[in-house]
Amino acid sequence: MVLDAGRIFCYYLFMRWFVRKEKGIKSKEKKPIPDGVWVKCDSCGEILYRKELEKNLWVCPRCSYHFRISHKKYLEMLLDEGTFKEKDGNLAPVDFLKFKDYPKKIEKSMKNTGLKDAIICGEGKIEGMDVEICVMDFKFIGGSMGSVVGEKVKRAIYRAKERKVPLIIVNASGGARMQEGILSLMQMAKTASALNLLAEEKVPYISILTNPTTAGVMASYASLGDAVIAEPGALLGFAGPRVIQQTIKQELPPGFQRSEFMLKHGMIDMIVERKNLKKTVVTLLRHFLNK
Template sequence: MSWFKRNKAGISTATENKKEAPDGMWNKCPNCKKPLLNSEQIENKYVCQYCDYHIRIGSAAYFSILFDNNNFTELFENLTSGDPLQFSDTKPYPVRLADSQAKTGLKDAIRCGHGKMEGKDIVIACMDFNFIGGSMGSVVGEKIARSIDYCLEHKVPFMLISKSGGARMMEAAFSLMQMAKTSAKLALLAKAKIPYVCLLTDPTTGGVTASYAMLGDINIAEPGALIGFAGPRVIKETIKKDLPKGFQTSEFVLEHGFLDFIVDRRNLKAKVAAYLRLVYS
């Protein structure tokens, strides 16, 4: 009956000699909950190899995927928000900004870079959700506006990757003004016949959806991304009705005509580069 007894002789490694897996080597898919090796995630463009779930990533990962050899020149990297409204709820706005900058290593919720995609020049602006929920403040609007000016000056296509909870409440009307500001700048880009590609990722909501995120010459999205103005919970509570299955997913939005197509992140670079070769030389 030895199988009912613990065989101490079978434990050959002392506890103090056991090695832990290094931090950051593994994490878990948010969808299927299976363990993922970090090096395999990078190779697979941060898409789960088991269920194809597109894991949320930031600007650094997107730049490494899209720019050739991850070579790019960052634009306007030193812009930071002021505090014109002297906003304070549980924490003064400057303190909140400083905490987010220290935590993320970012200056604000968007980064812009100029590099090459399959040998062709492109400017990419990418939002970072980890910085105050990817909220759109004056710096986000200003960086987009300056990126468009840069594209106009150098005749370079523009791509914007949206990932945001909406307008930044700490900047109130200053944040909402960025909707009109960026839309006006994009009109100049369209007038100059310079392509604008917009990629909507999870989540893209609020004033971002109501402005530059939906104004691309081509609007594309990643699978399963949440896309909408108000969130589904708010809409359900407002209309007092159950929402359709898959409501506000990129698949639902595509079906209702608000997207041109959905693209797997592993094919993103090739798809965007092919589109730009077709429409712009």
């Protein structure tokens, strides 16, 4: 029986399967799709023209399914053009436990994302307002939090505190990174404790939850925003659905742990569609800063 908390990143495949089943899409429909021109919606199965989808911020025009997008897209979407300056991009993971296949996984993820770890941090402007921003990338070992992610979040918190500018974190993570053992768990304490310093200086922190944000990241900084915003349909929670199902041996209710479920249970402030994300962040910052 898996009873764990530091839930790791393996829900990705499960989640996709879950969504498809829910919408009754049969895998028989698989047709070869020429790469680069057409994209099939993971949720409703609609074949979509890539350029159109791109224009729609990777949200299915038919069913509103929010495709998972890279850290680059979020930076483009949220920040004023050309204002992003990366910080701590030189921090890289170390396989200090000599953990099975970890160096291979790091190497592959680096290639896939162009990042040295699962988060990019830096400063930028939103509608002219200075912010510190961090964006996680699920493609880097499931967005898992090891020493580098924890350290970069901590440093972003300290920069926000020093400069007295708001902090924005876009989350996408399966939790703490198993391959760095107990030190991954300690990143929860590192980040959550540092957030006290930000609160002391009355610097706002907005947490944006994307699909998925679970376990160690959800149980630390992702949950602790002054405002907690979720994209529609994101898987949010502590334990993964598979673990819960194995433990309680019951069917999970439909929509369990999705953004809409979390909103209903009072765990997040609002659900915001991608196209309204920047506008919402700006409005919130203006409220918090009384600007």
